[in-house]
Amino acid sequence: xxxxxxxxxxxxxxxxxxxxxxxxxxxxxxxxxxxxxxxxxxxxxxxxxxxxxxxxxxxxxxxxxxxxxxxxxxxxxxxxxxxxxxxxxxxxxxxxxxxxxxxxxxxxxxxxxxxxxxxxxxxxxxxxxxxxxxxxxxxxxxxxxxxxxxxxxxxxxxxxxxxxxxxx
Amino acid sequence: xxxxxxxxxxxxxxxxxxxxxxxxxxxxxxxxxxxxxxxxxxxxxxxxxxxxxxxxxxxxxxxxxxxxxxxxxxxxxxxxxxxxxxxxxxxxxxxxxxxxxxxxxxxxxxxxxxxxxxxxxxxxxxxxxxxxxxxxxxxxxxxxxxxxxxxxxxxxxxxxxxxxxxxxxxxxxxxxxxxxxxxxxxxxxxxxxxxxxxxxxxxxxxxxxxxxxxxxxxxxxxxxxxxxxxxxxxxxxxxxxxxxxxxxxxxxxxxxxxxxxxxxxxxxxxxxxxxxxxxxxxxxxxxxxxxxxxxxxxxxxxxxxxxxxxxxxxxxxxxxxxxxxxxxxxxxxxxxxxxxxxxxxxxxxxxxxxxxxxxxxxxxxxxxxxxxxxxxxxxxxxxxxxxxxxxxxxxxxxxxxxxxxxxxxxxxxxxxxxxxxxxxxxxxxxxxxxxxxxxxxxxxxxxxxxxxxxxxxxxxxxxxxxxxxxxxxxxxxxxxxxxxxxxxxxxxxxxxxxxxxxxx
Numbered sequence: 001x002x003x004x005x006x007x008x009x010x011x012x013x014x015x016x017x018x019x020x021x022x023x024x025x026x027x028x029x030x031x032x033x034x035x036x037x038x039x040x041x042x043x044x045x046x047x048x049x050x051x052x053x054x055x056x057x058x059x060x061x062x063x064x065x066x067x068x069x070x071x072x073x074x075x076x077x078x079x080x081x082x083x084x085x086x087x088x089x090x091x092x093x094x095x096x097x098x099x100x101x102x103x104x105x106x107x108x109x110x111x112x113x114x115x116x117x118x119x120x121x122x123x124x125x126x127x128x129x130x131x132x133x134x135x136x137x138x139x140x141x142x143x144x145x146x147x148x149x150x151x152x153x154x155x156x157x158x159x160x161x162x163x164x165x166x167x168x
Numbered sequence: 169x170x171x172x173x174x175x176x177x178x179x180x181x182x183x184x185x186x187x188x189x190x191x192x193x194x195x196x197x198x199x200x201x202x203x204x205x206x207x208x209x210x211x212x213x214x215x216x217x218x219x220x221x222x223x224x225x226x227x228x229x230x231x232x233x234x235x236x237x238x239x240x241x242x243x244x245x246x247x248x249x250x251x252x253x254x255x256x257x258x259x260x261x262x263x264x265x266x267x268x269x270x271x272x273x274x275x276x277x278x279x280x281x282x283x284x285x286x287x288x289x290x291x292x293x294x295x296x297x298x299x300x301x302x303x304x305x306x307x308x309x310x311x312x313x314x315x316x317x318x319x320x321x322x323x324x325x326x327x328x329x330x331x332x333x334x335x336x337x338x339x340x341x342x343x344x345x346x347x348x349x350x351x352x353x354x355x356x357x358x359x360x361x362x363x364x365x366x367x368x369x370x371x372x373x374x375x376x377x378x379x380x381x382x383x384x385x386x387x388x389x390x391x392x393x394x395x396x397x398x399x400x401x402x403x404x405x406x407x408x409x410x411x412x413x414x415x416x417x418x419x420x421x422x423x424x425x426x427x428x429x430x431x432x433x434x435x436x437x438x439x440x441x442x443x444x445x446x447x448x449x450x451x452x453x454x455x456x457x458x459x460x461x462x463x464x465x466x467x468x469x470x471x472x473x474x475x476x477x478x479x480x481x482x483x484x485x486x487x488x489x490x491x492x493x494x495x496x497x498x499x500x501x502x503x504x505x506x507x508x509x510x511x512x513x514x515x516x517x518x519x520x521x522x523x524x525x526x527x528x529x530x531x532x533x534x535x536x537x538x539x540x541x542x543x544x545x546x547x548x549x550x551x552x553x554x555x556x557x558x559x560x561x562x563x564x565x566x567x568x569x570x571x572x573x574x575x576x577x578x579x580x581x582x583x584x585x586x587x588x589x590x591x592x593x594x595x596x597x598x599x600x601x602x603x604x605x606x607x608x609x610x611x612x613x614x615x616x617x618x619x620x621x622x623x624x625x626x627x628x629x630x631x632x633x634x635x636x637x638x639x640x641x642x643x644x645x646x647x648x649x650x651x652x653x654x655x656x657x658x659x660x661x662x663x664x665x666x667x668x669x670x671x672x
Contacts, residue, residue, distance in 0.1 A: 014598070021598055025339050032346045035361045039353075047624040050358040053616045054349045057342050064339040071335065083597060088392040092593070095391045096586075099384070099565050103582045106569065115566040119559075127558030141563055145570065153219045155574055 009085040015072060017083035022068040029061030098122060110160030112142040171298050178525030181226060182533060190223075190231040191530060195538045196545075198238015203246055203549045207564055209239035209480075209497040210606070211383040214375045215571030217504050225508040226523050230530040232504060233484070236497050237289065237534050240440075240480045241542045242549065244281035244473060249274060249550050257440035257476040260448040264461060264468030271464055275404045278546055279412040284423060284470040286539045288477035291427035292434065293531045296485045300517070300528070303489040307514040312621035313632045315490075317642040319615045321649065322492050326604040328649030329433075329442065333599060340595065341604035347372045348612020355620055367580050374609040375575045378500055380585040381602050383568040385592025387561055404546050412466075419470045422451045426471050430478025434494050435486055440479040447475030481531065488524060489514060492611065496603050499610045 036051030036058060043049065084092070098118060105114040120138035123129045149155045182188065201212035213232050220228035243258035248265035261281060268277040310318070323341055327334050350361045351371025362368040416423075426447040433443035451471035452461045461468045483494030484501070491512035493499035505512045510520060517524050572585040595602060608615075626632035634640035648655070 017594070018598055021594055021600075022339075025343065028343065028346065032349070032361065035363075039358060039360060043628055047355075048620045048628070050353040050356050050360055052623075053619060054346065054360065057345045057349065060342040061339055061346060064335045064342070067335045068333070068339065071333075084392070091391050092388050095388060095561060095565075096590070098562075099589075100586060102565070103569060103586055106573075106582060107579050111566075111570060111573070115569075118566060119562040122562035123558055127556055129558075137559055137563075141566070145566070149219075149570065149574075153222070155218060156577075157570060157573060158579060 009087055010082045011086045011089050012083040014081045014083045018072045019069055022065040022072070026062045026065035026069070029058045029063075029065060032058030032061065034058075094126060098125075106158055108160060110163055111157045112146055113160055113162050115142045115145065171301050174301070174521060174525045175297055175529060177521070178527075178529030179533075181522055181526035182230075182529050187227055187230050187526075187530070188533075190227050191234050191534055191537055192541070194231040194234025195238040195241075195534065195541045198235035198240075199242040199245070199538075199542060199545070199549055200238075200552070201235060202239035202242020203553060204560060204564065207567075208382055208386070209236050210495075210500050211379045211381075211568070211571070212239060213497055213500045213504075214378045214575075215383075215567060217375065217500065217507070218571070218574035220504070221507070225505075225510060225520075226526045228508065229501065229504065229523065229527050230534070232501060233527060233530060234534045234538070236480070236501070237531075237538045238541070239497070240289070240477050241282060241285055241538050243476075244285065245278065245542070245546060245549055246553060248277045248281060248469075250553060257444050257480070258472070259441070260444040260472035260476075261469055263448065263472075264463070264465050267462070267464035268466075268469070273464065275408040276412045276466065277464075277469055278404060279409045279543070280416065280466050280469045281473045282539055282542050283413065283416060284426070284473040285477040286535055287423055288427050288430055288474035289481045289531070289535045291474075292431050292478040292481035293528065293535070295431050296482060296531070297528055300485055300489050300524075303485065304514040304517040307490055310514075312618045312625065313635070314639050314642070316615060316618040316622055317633060317639045317646065318490055319492060319611055319618065321642050321646040322486075322611075323604065323608065324646040324649035326601065326607075328652035330601055330604075331442065332601045334653040336598070336600045337604055340600040340602070341608045344605035344608025345612045345615075347377070348374075348609045349616070354613050354617055367578075370576060370578070372584065372609065373575050373581070374606060375500065375503060376572050376581045376584050377588050377609055378496065378606055379568050379572050380588025381592035381595075381606065382496070383571075384565065384586060384589025385596060385602075387564060388589060388593040389596060390557065391561065404543060409543060415466060416470070419467050422447075422455065422467050422471050423474050425450055425454075426474030427478045430475035430480075431482045433475070434479035434482030440476040440483070440495060443479035444472035444476040448472045481535075484527075484531075487512060488516060488527075491614070493607060496606045499607055503610060 032054055036055035039051035039054075040049035041051035041055040043052075098121060102114055102118040105117070108114075109117075116138045119141055120134050123134045123137060124131075145157075149157050182191075197216070198209070198212070201207045201209070207215075213235055216232065216235065220232060223231070240257075244261050244265070247258040247261040248269050251262050251266040251269075265277045265281065268274065326341060327337050330337050346361075348371070351359070351369055353360050359369065429447045429450065430440070430443045433446070434440065448461075448468065448471045451467055452458045455461070455465075455467055457465055457467065480495065480497070483498040485494070487493040487498045487502050491502065493502045502512055505516075510516060510523065568585060569582045572581045573579065575581060592602060594600075595605075622632050623630075626635075632639075633643045
């Protein structure tokens with residue numbers, strides 16, 4: 001208990017994370033096996049059926065994950081360390097949440113505009129840079145990407161209303 | 169000496185000035201990728217792969233493989249100047265590299281690192297030049313059972329040689345196989361594990377997985393560590409380079425050992441990272457100055473760098489000859505071959521000699537070009553690292569998203585990339601190795617159809633896998649590898665009992 005208090009900012013221990021991840025993996029293995037049984041995991045007149053190979057894959061995932069759970073549960077040292085601290089987790093979310101919004105925004109406003117907004121917001125929020133620097137970086141990078149992909153390599157990327165408006 | 173004449177023909181392919189230009193572009197981009205956090209050899213090549221679809225396959229592979237060499241070189245810069253390994257295989261370089269930089273000997277450390285990398289790579293290319301045609305010839309006689317056995321050996325080696333818990337290695341690998349199975353069954357055309365979701369028809373492309381696992385995952389990890397880049401100043405002058413070069417011949421034994429360890433670990437897919445650690449450990453044990461290791465010993469840089477580069481380079485040997493990549497980056501290059509319409513494997517040497525020998529020749533020149541580029545541009549790349557993470561991170565995430573999108577022009581892939589990023593983050597923290605996952609995802613379909621074809625040949629009789637000496641030998645070796653963790657525990661118990669007996 002004392003240790004818990006010393007590293008009081010701990011959010012999830014490695015012990016818990018190990019079990020949760022292994023349980024998810026075991027579940028995924030279960031899904032794979034279920035679908036393989038649906039497809040048929042036996043032998044047809046053309047040779048092995050579609051589920052023949054994946055079934056054993058699923059079995060291996062579930063089997064090894066259950067072993068991992070068993071090893072973790074029965075391991076002598078319950079206090080295997082910290083998986084993530086509260087502050088660390090907050091930092092990770094600070095990247096993950098804006099990235100998720102960015103990815104969703106690509107579908108609506110195109111990749112260039114959303115990249116500009118994403119880079120700008122990120123720099124302002126986490127870096128607290130002055131506005132002029134934010135403007136320079138967040139406009140130059142998407143423009144350079146535009147030149148690289150659309151003009152030089154002729155790879156079309158998702159575009160939105162702004163590009164339509166500009167007639168590209 | 170047939171290899172030599174083929175090699176000379178390969179250099180002929182390189183005489184095209186465009187190819188030389190692609191080589192330098194590749195090296196420079198590669199060093200940049202190696203230096204930046206979140207971009208590494210594997211996902212850097214994955215992101216740039218779609219840009220090469222319009223090039224000729226030979227030019228494309230020259231550029232992409234040069235990115236790979238560049239990334240191998242670049243990893244050393246961050247290790248030595250910033251104590252941050254840019255790539256996993258340069259972790260061992262930080263042990264002695266950073267202390268040297270702290271003592272103001274950064275130039276010396278960098279020169280030693282680059283030169284040893286070059287020597288390691290050169291050794292591996294020479295091995296590859298002469299060994300690859302022999303292996304390819306040999307592999308021509310392989311049937312489905314033999315091919316599956318070799319693939320089995322590849323995957324079992326991960327279990328036997330990895331440092332990670334074996335159960336997690338197998339789980340991660342099988343997860344890769346399961347992801348590879350999603351979509352249309354290549355043999356029967358049935359839909360597998362799509363659960364009526366139309367978008368899953370395509371399956372999971374390993375390029376998306378690579379970009380997410382290595383790119384986004386790495387950014388999340390870097391963010392968590394809350395890195396502030398505070399590096400040492402790099403000054404490299406011709407005098408320092410020449411002075412260091414004068415010292416290096418003393419360490420020829422360490423270099424040779426590193427190169428051999430590296431080649432072995434690269435061809436059997438142990439990978440560059442364990443190779444660099446193993447070589448460092450060996451050097452520490454055998455060197456006169458072993459006890460000074462970790463406090464800024466030049467030899468402690470030579471050992472891991474030689475091995476890492478030798479491993480990274482020789483990883484291409486099984487990729488070209490057998491179609492089995494020895495490292496995640498080699499896996500991405502293999503994916504490139506498939507996209508350009510080339511079938512990797514022994515037939516490649518017969519059907520596409522220009523391509524194969526052009527690539528091998530470019531390895532010689534690419535590494536020389538790499539050495540020149542890194543020695544002259546270190547201060548420039550070190551300056552890039554001083555850009556704050558809050559600028560670099562969103563730019564890299566945006567580039568990763570573009571890379572993921574361009575693989576299939578599918579927007580959903582960018583979301584998958586983020587999910588793979590989270591998986592990569594969790595797996596890395598819990599000691600699940602990522603390389604077997606990626607390799608299983610690449611080879612999944614191939615391994616499965618080889619297995620099924622072998623089964624069809626034998627009418628469902630598993631004994632085809634020990635029907636002749638070759639396939640039986642490979643399978644036996646695979647099983648030995650698979651159970652190696654258990655065997656080694658057994659051996660240790662036995663040995664401790666033996667030790668105890670005389671005392672009684």
